[in-house]
Each structure stands twice: as structure tokens, then as C-alpha cells.
Amino acid sequence: MRLKIFLSLIFLGLVFFIPTSQAQIPTSVDLSNLKSANVTDAKLLEIYKQFEGQYSEDEATSLLIKQGLDPLEANLLSERLKALRASGATGANKPSGPARPMSYDYSRDTTKVPPVAVVKKASKIFGMDLFNNPNLSFEPNYRVATPKGYILGADDEVNVIFTGLNEAVTTSRISPEGNLQVNRLGLINLNGKTIEQAYDIIKLRAQQVAYPALATGQTKLSVTLGSVKTIRVTIIGEVALPGTHPVSGLSTLFNALYRSGGPTNIGSFRNIELIRGNKVIKTVDLYSFIQSGIMSENVRLEDQDVIRIPAYTKRVAVDGEIRKPGLYELKSDETIADLVKYASGFSDNAYKSIAKVSQINDRERSVKDVSSDMFDRYVLKNADSVFFGAILDRYSNRVNLEGAVFRPGPFELEAGLTLKKLIEKGEGLREDASLVTGFIKRTNPNLDKVLISFNPQNILSGKDLDITLLREDTVVIKSRQELLEKRTVTIGGNVRNPGIFEYRKGMTVSDILVMANGFLPEAATHRIEVSRIVMDRSDAVSNNLINLITVNLDSLMMGEGGKFGLEPLDYIYVPRLVNYKSLGNIKVTGEVLFPGNYPLTRRDETAAEFIKRAGGLTPVGSLENAQVFRNGTRVGINLSNVNLKNQKGVYVLLEGDSVHVPRLMPFVEVAGAVNTPQLINFSSSNFSYYINAAGGLKENARLKNAYVQYPNGTNQPVKKFLFFKNFPRIIEGSKIVVPEQQGGKGKLNVVEISAIASGLTALLTVVAIFIK
Numbered sequence: 001m002r003l004k005i006f007l008s009l010i011f012l013g014l015v016f017f018i019p020t021s022q023a024q025i026p027t028s029v030d031l032s033n034l035k036s037a038n039v040t041d042a043k044l045l046e047i048y049k050q051f052e053g054q055y056s057e058d059e060a061t062s063l064l065i066k067q068g069l070d071p072l073e074a075n076l077l078s079e080r081l082k083a084l085r086a087s088g089a090t091g092a093n094k095p096s097g098p099a100r101p102m103s104y105d106y107s108r109d110t111t112k113v114p115p116v117a118v119v120k121k122a123s124k125i126f127g128m129d130l131f132n133n134p135n136l137s138f139e140p141n142y143r144v145a146t147p148k149g150y151i152l153g154a155d156d157e158v159n160v161i162f163t164g165l166n167e168a169v170t171t172s173r174i175s176p177e178g179n180l181q182v183n184r185l186g187l188i189n190l191n192g193k194t195i196e197q198a199y200d201i202i203k204l205r206a207q208q209v210a211y212p213a214l215a216t217g218q219t220k221l222s223v224t225l226g227s228v229k230t231i232r233v234t235i236i237g238e239v240a241l242p243g244t245h246p247v248s249g250l251s252t253l254f255n256a257l258y259r260s261g262g263p264t265n266i267g268s269f270r271n272i273e274l275i276r277g278n279k280v281i282k283t284v285d286l287y288s289f290i291q292s293g294i295m296s297e298n299v300r301l302e303d304q305d306v307i308r309i310p311a312y313t314k315r316v317a318v319d320g321e322i323r324k325p326g327l328y329e330l331k332s333d334e335t336i337a338d339l340v341k342y343a344s345g346f347s348d349n350a351y352k353s354i355a356k357v358s359q360i361n362d363r364e365r366s367v368k369d370v371s372s373d374m375f376d377r378y379v380l381k382n383a384d385s386v387f388f389g390a391i392l393d394r395y396s397n398r399v400n401l402e403g404a405v406f407r408p409g410p411f412e413l414e415a416g417l418t419l420k421k422l423i424e425k426g427e428g429l430r431e432d433a434s435l436v437t438g439f440i441k442r443t444n445p446n447l448d449k450v451l452i453s454f455n456p457q458n459i460l461s462g463k464d465l466d467i468t469l470l471r472e473d474t475v476v477i478k479s480r481q482e483l484l485e486k487r488t489v490t491i492g493g494n495v496r497n498p499g500i501f502e503y504r505k506g507m508t509v510s511d512i513l514v515m516a517n518g519f520l521p522e523a524a525t526h527r528i529e530v531s532r533i534v535m536d537r538s539d540a541v542s543n544n545l546i547n548l549i550t551v552n553l554d555s556l557m558m559g560e561g562g563k564f565g566l567e568p569l570d571y572i573y574v575p576r577l578v579n580y581k582s583l584g585n586i587k588v589t590g591e592v593l594f595p596g597n598y599p600l601t602r603r604d605e606t607a608a609e610f611i612k613r614a615g616g617l618t619p620v621g622s623l624e625n626a627q628v629f630r631n632g633t634r635v636g637i638n639l640s641n642v643n644l645k646n647q648k649g650v651y652v653l654l655e656g657d658s659v660h661v662p663r664l665m666p667f668v669e670v671a672g673a674v675n676t677p678q679l680i681n682f683s684s685s686n687f688s689y690y691i692n693a694a695g696g697l698k699e700n701a702r703l704k705n706a707y708v709q710y711p712n713g714t715n716q717p718v719k720k721f722l723f724f725k726n727f728p729r730i731i732e733g734s735k736i737v738v739p740e741q742q743g744g745k746g747k748l749n750v751v752e753i754s755a756i757a758s759g760l761t762a763l764l765t766v767v768a769i770f771i772k
Contacts, residue, residue, distance in 0.1 A: 039077065041080070041084055041230075041246065044077065044080060044081055044084065045081075045084060064077075075259075076241070076245075076259055079247075079259055080246055083230055083246065083247060083248040083251075084230065084246075123265075124317075124325075124326045124327050125265065125315075125326065125327045126269075126287075126290075126324070126326050126327060126328045126329070126342060126343075127263075127269045127286055127287070127290050127329075128262070128263075128265075130262065130286075130290060131240070131257075131258060131261055131262030131263075146195045146224055146225040147250070147300065148194070148195075148196070149194055149300075150194060150195055150225065150249070150250075150300075151192060151193070151194060151302060152174060152190045152191065152192070152193050152194070152195065152198055152225075153174060153178070153191060153192070153229055153231075153249070153303060154174055154175065154176045154177075154178065154191070154229060155173055155174065155229035155230065156173065156174045156225065156226075156227075156228060156229045156249065157171065157172070157173050157174075157225070157226030157227045157228075158171075158172060158173075158174065158180055158190070158198065158223065158224075158225060158226065159171050159222070159223070159224045159225070159226050160172075160180075160182050160202060160221075160222075160223055161221070161222040161223075161224075162206070162211060162219055162220070162221060163219070163220045163222070164213070164217075164218050164219040164220045165213045165218040165219045166210075166211050166213060166219045168183055168184070170182045170183050171226060174190055174191065174229075177189075177191070178190060178191020178192070179191075180198075182202065182205075184209065184210040185202070185205050185206055185209055185210060186205075186209075188201060188202060188205055195223065195224075195225060198223055199221070199223040202221065202223055203221050206221065228248055228249035228250050229249045229303075230246050230247070230248065230249065231246070231247060231248075231249050231251070231301065231302065231303035231304075231305075232244050232245070232246055232247075232303060232304065233245050233247055233251075233256050233301050233303075233304075233305045233306070233307060234304075234305070234306045234307070235256060235257075235260045235306075235307045235308075235309070236306065236307070236308050236309075237267065237308045237309035237310055237311075238263055238264045238266050238267030238268070238309050238310065238311050239260050239261065239262070239263060239264065239267060239307075239309045240260060240261025240262055240263070240264055241259075241260045241261045242260070245259055245260060247259065247301065249303075250300070251300070251301050252298045252299060252300050252301060253272075253274060253282075253284060253297070253298055253299050253301060253307065254289070254295070254298045255301075256301060256307055257272070257286075257307070260307075263309050266311045266312060267309045267310075267311065267312065268309060268310050268311060268312045268313070268329060269285075269286045269287060269290075269312075269329050270285045270286070270287060270312075270329050270330075270331060271283055271285070271310055271313070272284040272285075272286065272307065272308070272309050273307070273308040273309075273310070274299060274301075274305060274306075274307055275305065275306035275307070275308060276302060276304075276305050276306070282297065282299055284297045284298075284299075285297065287329075287342065291341075291342065312329050313329075313332070313382065314329065314330050314331070314332065314380070314381070314382040315327055315328065315329050315330070315382060315383070316328055316330055316339060316380050316381075316382070316383070316384040316385065316386060317384070317385040317386065318339055318340075318343050318385075318386045318387075318388075319385070319386075319387050319388075320350070320356075320387045320388040320389055320390070321346060321347040321349055321350030321351065321388045321389060321390050322340070322343045322344075322345075322346060322347060322350065322388055323343060323344040323345055323346070323347055324342075324343045324344045325343070326343070328342050328343065330380060332379075333379060334379070334380070335375065335376055335377060335378055335379055335380065336355055336357075336370060336374075336375040336376075336378050336380060336386060337375040337376040339380065339386060340375065346388065349390045349391055350388050350389075350390065350391070351388065351389045351390055351391045351392075352372055352388070353371065353372050354369050354370065354371055354372070354389075355369075355370045355372075355375065355386050355387070355388055356368075356369060356386070356387040356388075356389070357369075357370055357378075357380070357384055357385070357386050357387075358384065358385040358386075358387070359381060359383075359384050359385075360383050360384075394472075395410075395471075395472070396471065397412055397413040397414075397471060398410050398411070398412070398413060398471065398472060399411050399412075399413050399417065399422060399469050399470075399471070399472070399473045399474070399475070400472075400473070400474040400475065401422055401423070401425070401426045401474075401475050402474060402475065402476045402477070403433070403438070403475075403476050403477035403478055403479065404429060404430040404432055404433035404434065404477050404478060404479040405423060405426035405427065405428065405429055405430060405433070405477060406426060406427040406428060406429075406430060407425075407426045407427045408426060409426075411425055411426075413469065413470075413471055416468070417468070417469050418466040418467060418468050418469060419440070419454065419459055419466055419467040419468075419469060419475060420459055420460060420466050422469060422475060423456070423459070423460065423475075423477075429456060429460075429477065430479065432479040432480050432481060433456065433477055433478075433479055433480075434456070434477065434478045434479060434480050434482075434483055435455075435456050435457035436455060436456075436457070437453060437454075437455065437456075437478070438453070438454050438455070438456045438475065438476060438477040438478070439451050439452060439453045439454070439476055440452040440453075440454065440467065440469075440473055440474065440475050440476075441473070441474040441476065442470060442472075442473050442474075443472055452467065454467060456477055486502070487502070487503040487568035487569070488500050488501060488502055488503055488568065488569070489501055489503050489507065489512055489566050489567075489568065489569070489570045489571075489572065490570070490571045490572070491512050491513070491515075491516050491571075491572040491573075491574070492571070492572070492573050492574075493523070493572075493573045493574035493575055493576070494519060494520040494522055494523035494524070494574045494575065494576050495513065495516040495517065495518065495519060495520060495523065495574050496516060496517035496518055496519075496520060497515075497516045497517040498516060499516070501515050501516075503566070503567075503568045503569075506565070507565070507566045508562060508563050508564060508565055508566060509528065509530065509551050509553070509561060509562050509563075509564045509566065509572065510553075510562035510563065511566075512566060512572055513553075513562075513572075513574075519574065521580070522576045522577050522580045522581065523574045523575075523576065523577070524574065524575045524576060524577045524578075525552075525553045525554055525574070526552045526553070526554075527550060527552070527575055528550065528551040528552070528553060528561065528572065528573070528574050528575075529548060529549070529550055529551075529572070529573045529575070530548070530549040530550075530551060530564065530566070530570055530571070530572050531546050531547075531548055531570065531571040531572075531573070532546065532547045532548075532549065532567060532569075532570050532571075533545065533546060533569050534546065534547055549564070551564050582599065583599065583600035583601070583602075583603065583655060584599070584600050584654070584655020584656060585597045585598060585599050585600070585655065585656075586598050586599075586600060586605075586610050586653050586655075586657050586658065586659065587657075587658040587659070588610050588611065588613075588614040588658070588659045588660075588661075589658065589659070589660050589661075590621065590626075590659075590660045590661035590662055590663070591617055591618040591620055591621030591622070591661045591662065591663050591664075592611060592614040592615055592616065592617060592618065592621065592661055593614060593615025593616060593617075593618060594614045594615040595614060596614070598610055598613055598614065600653070600655065603652075604652050605652070605653060606652060606653065607626070607628050607637065607639055607653055607657075607659050608639055610653065610659055611623075611626070611639070611659060611661065617661060620663050620664050621661045621662075621663065621664065622661065622662055622663065622664040622711060622733070623639055623640050623661065624638065624639070624640035624712065625661075625662045625664075625710070625711040625712040625713075625733065626639045626640075626659065626660065626661045626662070626712070627659070627660045627662070627712060627713045628653070628657060628658070628659055628660075629657065629658045629659075629660070630654065630656070630657050631656065634713050635657075636714070638712075662711050662712075662733070664711075664732065664733065665711065665732060665733040666681065666682050666732050666733075667679045667680060667681060667682060667732070667733070668680050668681075668682050668690050668730055668732075668733075668734050668735070668736065669734075669735040669736070670690050670691065670693070670694035670735075670736045670738075671735065671736070671737050671738070672701070672706070672736075672737045672738035672739055672740065673697060673698045673700055673701035673702065673738045673739060673740040673741075674691065674694040674695060674696065674697060674698065674701070674738055675694065675695030675696055675697075675698060676694050676695035677694060678693075678694055680693050680694070682730075682731075682732045682733075684730070685729050685730045685731065686727075686730065687708070687718075687727030687728060687729075687730055687736065688727065689730075690730060690736055691736070691738070697738060698740070700740050700741045701738050701739075701740065701741065702738070702739050702740060702741040703718065703725070703738060704718060704720055704725070705717070705718070705739050706718045706736065706737060706738045706739065707728070707736075707737055708728040708730065708734050708735065708736055708737075709734065709735040709737065710731065710733070710734055711731075711732070711733030711734065716728035716729075
């Protein structure tokens with residue numbers, strides 16, 4: 001169903017964009033260039049019937065906008081469709097009265113498409129935003145009584161109702177010739193008549209032809225307007241969408257202006273002309289509506305009316321401290337005062353005495369200062385720019401009081417205000433105020449900055465001459481704490497909350513320990529160290545800068561040492577007990593009875609002792625191949641050494657060490673560049689035996705780089721002296737590794753053997769000569 005609706009909307013865009021004789025379904029359609037003026041009423045109604053009952057008008061308009069249709073054009077099409085439906089042009093039989101917009105319940109749909117409201121970018125031209133917001137609408141109200149003075153014409157629907165002695169109802173449309181067909185009365189020409197005139201004409205005809213009781217009042221007559229006709233209005237000039245627009249017969253000038261998109265950037269808002277019968281019958285000023293909402297100039301339109309929007313004659317700019325900066329159109333005699341009124345007045349910080357007016361002359365620009373008494377008389381010119389500045393960011397009668405007073409802040413500079421009076425305004429000095437010195441920061445009229453010192457106590461007592469204050473003086477009275485260096489003491493070490501604390505007179509070691517929330521369990525309370533800086537006032541360089549004092553307390557911070565008095569900048573350190581700590585764990589793995597993590601119990605515990613604590617070796621454990629690792633690195637220790645007691649220091653383990661006892665393997669592994677890598681039962685300590693048992697070497701084998709991995713983690717390479725090779729001894733659990741030769745054959749060819757033989761022959765010849 002959704003796909004069907006979507007295709008219907010695409011077809012709607014195709015019909016709008018492509019002429020009927022050439023309409024076909026391409027793969028994609030551009031709706032951005034579609035103009036509503038190019039779509040006939042018949043075509044619009046035809047498309048409406050295709051999706052009627054499937055989609056609401058708002059959602060159909062929303063999807064068309066998403067397909068690229070201009071939002072203004074979509075709104076114009078929607079308005080035209082509503083006007084056509086209201087006039088009964090859809091061809092359906094409808095009761096009299098204004099048309100209702102389509103309304104359907106889509107609450108059970110899986111997807112809802114909200115209406116898209118496209119708001120154009122705000123314009124600096126005053127009044128332009130009225131036409132840039134699609135959420136605004138000047139749609140005429142169809143649910144009203146027939147307006148007085150409404151002129152009847154072709155396609156108007158008229159309801160003629162007789163009640164009383166005679167009863168009859170006729171609902172008919174006025175023909176293009178202006179005639180209305182009424183039962184038993186025949187054709188009555190009502191073209192160009194008001195609804196009141198039509199009542200009189202129908203009543204006269206009815207009395208003469210069919211209903212004489214109208215004269216006596218026994219029969220009553222009612223003539224009302226049903227659906228209204230569609231009229232055509234032409235809008236020309238500086239308008240966004242010029243051309244002929246079909247609108248409802250109840251539409252007004254504002255309705256038509258909104259449908260056309262309003263004036264362009266150079267269009268006038270103040271001199272919009274309504275032309276009827278080749279005469280200008282009304283000149284409309286939109287500012288009266290925008291400013292006050294008064295719609296007295298919103299006249300009703302008639303068929304074939306022409307609306308002309310000329311270019312503006314005078315437009316000025318206003319900026320600065322004004323509530324609505326922008327471009328405003330003024331009439332020929334309007335002044336700066338009118339401009340300020342249109343801009344909603346000054347902002348709160350505006351300097352209202354002078355307006356800076358920038359003008360364009362024949363050759364250059366000029367600036368004029370217009371005083372406020374001329375605002376209502378100074379007539380602005382086209383392209384003038386008016387700027388209102390802000391008031392100065394300064395005070396004309398302010399002094400400031402800062403520091404150790406009860407109410408600091410700015411104060412009014414009264415006539416004859418002195419320093420003593422200002423302090424009294426601040427409710428006097430605080431208890432911690434410095435009574436010795438204060439100062440006044442003053443800026444002289446020539447902008448020189450000076451400082452005036454005074455004694456607060458002498459000023460208040462009258463001992464010193466009082467000082468008269470000037471504008472923008474700042475009086476500062478410091479507190480005693482501000483004049484002293486901030487004094488602290490520091491505690492560190494094994495306390496719960498080490499840190500820096502404010503020093504207070506009379507503070508002791510017990511006090512600072514309480515502030516630090518007491519000792520940690522491992523604290524050495526009997527060796528608390530206090531470091532104190534030596535106050536040496538001599539000019540000679542001294543090497544004794546710190547005095548150390550040791551204080552003895554118990555865990556409850558009791559004892560005579562707790563009463564030791566502290567001084568500023570003291571550093572209190574609480575050390576840790578020497579033996580109150582964990583020595584760490586040792587990990588024992590491999591062929592032991594109880595592998596796991598074992599804590600160190602002594603500082604000199606050995607690997608052999610940990611193997612013993614782990615239950616000793618299993619029947620297949622190999623002590624001589626046991627390995628010790630420290631920080632992931634193997635330690636070269638032979639635990640099978642019978643002289644362990646003489647080498648005790650060598651085997652001491654540290655925290656984090658690990659001991660691994662491998663399994664005793666009665667095999668020898670041969671790997672690498674041999675023909676048959678394999679495990680071979682240990683039966684000989686000869687290297688070549690196992691190479692031959694593995695099928696010999698490959699052609700690319702590099703025997704001189706072969707090596708043996710022993711089960712204790714050590715490696716032994718093949719050694720070479722001249723032309724002789726010394727192969728390592730093989731034990732149980734060994735692994736022989738023969739690497740491959742990189743980039744070339746492992747054996748010498750005939751040419752290489754011949755060259756080597758020639759070299760050996762020459763070498764032997766030289767040796768023989770030297771022997772002789």
C-alpha cells in the first residue's frame with residue numbers, strides 16, 4: 001500500500017512537470033523547477049482524484065517537498081486545491097456550505113510522515129519574514145455568513161429556500177451568462193448583484209409568478225450563498241511569483257499576497273496598488289498591519305483584479321542599540337522618530353542623545369550627527385544608514401570599598417564624601433582588619449594612576465586628617481591574614497591522611513596526627529621524626545639548615561612526645577616498622593607434590609627450601625634440571641649441587657621469583673634441517689648418533705650453527721676449531737636443533753671443492769718451505 005501511494009505521488013510530480021502530450025515515466029524526475037501557474041485546474045483535480053482517500057493533503061504536500069518541489073509552490077498547489085474543492089469543482093455531490101479539508105486516521109500506520117515546515121533564512125528587510133514562514137497562512141475563513149457586499153458571479157452556488165405556506169428548496173449555480181435556475185421561477189439574472197440585491201429580485205419574481213403569499217408574510221424567503229466561485233487575480237511587479245492566481249471568491253488582498261510569496265528584495269511594502277477596472281482603487285501599506293495588526297486595508301478581491309507591487313522608493317538601514325536592526329522602507333516625509341518606532345524602540349543600553357547618520361552623496365559618503373531634539377524633524381534619504389551607540393561603560397558617581405570591612409562593594413559618591421564616611425557606610429572594619437595601613441587607588445583627570453596610603457585607626461579616631469574621595473576611587477583595607485605569609489605544617493609517612501595543614505599557634509605533634517586521622521598499622525610510632533628549618537639570621541653561609549627531633553609515642557598517640565610543640569614549616573615523618581611487612585610470594589611449579597604460591601618466611605630462604613615446602617619432587621621430577629626465574633629471566637643455578645650449604649647466598653630467593661622443576665624425559669628430540677625430525681630414546685651421549693638416527697642432514701642444513709637445548713634451560717652450540725668440530729655432550733631430555741641455511745645449498749659443489757683443495761695445497765707448500 002505504501003509503495004502504491006509513493007508511486008502515485010511520483011506520478012503527480014510527473015504530470016505537474018511534463019506536458020500531457022509528452023508524459024511518460026522516466027527513472028527520475030526533477031520537481032525543483034515546477035511552477036504552480038503552469039498546472040491547470042482540470043489537471044490538478046484529475047490528480048487529486050487519483051490519490052483521494054489514500055493520503056491526507058498535508059502528508060502529500062510533505063512528500064512532494066521531499067521529492068524536490070519548492071515549499072512555496074507546494075503550498076500554492078495545496079491552497080488552489082482547497083479553493084477548487086470549496087467551490088464544488090471536484091464534481092462530487094456535496095451539501096451546501098464551505099468545504100472541509102480531508103482528514104484521515106493514520107494511527108495504525110507503521111510509519112508516520114510529519115508535515116515538513118520549511119522556513120527560509122531570515123531577511124534583514126523588515127516585513128519579509130511574514131512571507132518566509134510556511135507556518136503562517138492567510139487562508140480565508142469559509143465558515144462565515146455571506147459577507148455584505150459580496151458580488152455574485154458565474155459558478156457561485158446560491159441556496160433559495162421557501163418556508164411557511166409554501167415550502168421549496170433550490171440549490172443551483174449561476175451559469176457563465178449570469179443566470180440562476182430556480183424551480184417554478186425560471187431563469188433569473190444575478191450576475192454582478194450583491195446577495196441583498198439578489199434577495200429582492202428573487203422575492204419580486206416569486207410574488208409575481210408562483211408565491212403570492214410572500215406579500216402577506218405567510219411564506220418566508222431565504223437566499224444564502226453556498227460554495228463560492230474561484231476568481232482570478234493578476235499580481236505583477238516586484239513579486240516573488242508574478243502571474244495570474246486562482247483564489248477563492250472570499251479571498252482578500254492579504255490572501256493573494258501570501259500566495260504569491262510577497263514582495264521581492266526590491267519590492268515595496270508601503271505602496272501596494274489594487275487596480276480594478278483600470279483604476280487604482282486602493283494603495284495598501286503593510287506596515288500598519290505588521291506593526292499593530294490592524295487589517296483595515298485588507299480589502300476583498302474581485303475577479304480580474306490586478307495587484308501591483310512597485311519597487312521601493314526609500315529604504316534606510318538602522319543598527320546598533322536598537323531592538324530590531326534591519327532595513328526599513330520609509331515614506332517620503334518620515335523621520336528618524338518614525339524609523340525608531342518601526343524598529344520597536346531603543347535597546348536598554350542605547351545612547352539616545354545622538355543618531356549617527358551615514359549618507360551617500362554624488363561622489364562620496366558623509367556622516368551627520370543628529371541630536372535627539374531633531375529626531376521628529378530630520379527626514380531621511382534613500383540608502384541612509386542610522387546607527388545608535390551605547391552608553392559609556394563607566395559610572396559618574398561611584399566609589400569602591402574593598403577588603404576587611406563588613407559591607408564591601410560600590411557606593412554612591414555623595415557631595416563631601418570622605419574616607420571615614422565611606423568606612424562607616426561599609427559598617428566599619430572587621431575584627432581582623434589591619435589598623436596600620438590601607439590605601440586608595442585613584443585615577444587623576446589626566447589618567448595618571450596614583451596610590452594614597454592612610455592609617456585606618458588614625459582616620460577613624462580623627463588623629464589624621466580625613467581624605468575627600470573622588471569619582472572611581474577604590475579604598476582597600478587589608479586583613480592581617482593577608483599581610484602574613486600563610487603558615488603550614490606537613491605530615492607524611494605512615495599515617496592515614498598525609499598532607500599539608502594550616503599552622504595554628506599551640507599546635508602539637510598529637511594535634512597534627514589527629515588531623516591526619518592517626519597511624520597506619522605498620523607505623524613506627526616510637527621513631528616519629530620532626531624536621532625543623534633553622535631560623536639563621538646571620539649573613540654567613542651555614543651548613544646546618546635543618547634540625548631533627550625524634551618523638552616517641554604509642555599507637556594511641558599517648559606519651560610525653562605528643563605534647564611536643566610545632567612551628568611553621570615543620571615536617572613530621574612517621575616511618576614504617578622495620579619487620580612489619582610481607583616479604584612476598586614465590587611460585588613453585590612443575591614436578592613437585594604441592595605446586596603453588598608460597599610466602600617468604602625469611603629474608604634468606606632458598607630455592608631448595610621452597611621445593612621442600614612444596615612436598616619435594618615427584619618420582620619423575622628432575623632436580624638437576626630445575627630452573628629459577630627472576631622477572632621472567634632464567635637464573636643460572638644448579639640445585640643438585642651437593643655443596644649448597646657453602647653457597648647459600650647464591651640461592652636466596654626474592655619476592656616474585658619462581659621455581660620450576662621439569663619432568664625427567666628419557667628421550668632426545670632432533671629438530672630442524674634433518675630428514676626425519678623425531679624423539680629418540682636416550683642411549684648415547686654422542687651428537688652424531690642422534691643426527692644419523694634422524695635420517696641425516698638435509699642439503700640446506702647448517703651444521704656449524706646447530707646447538708643443543710638442555711632440560712635445565714641452557715643451550716650449548718657446536719664448536720669449531722680449524723677443520724675440526726666439537727659437538728656438545730647429549731643427556732636425557734636434550735633437544736638437538738639444526739637450523740637451515742639461508743639462501744643457498746648446504747653442500748659444496750665440485751668447483752668449490754677444487755678451489756678449496758688448491759688453496760690447501762698452496763698453504764701446505766708454504767708451510768713446508770718455512771720448515772726447511
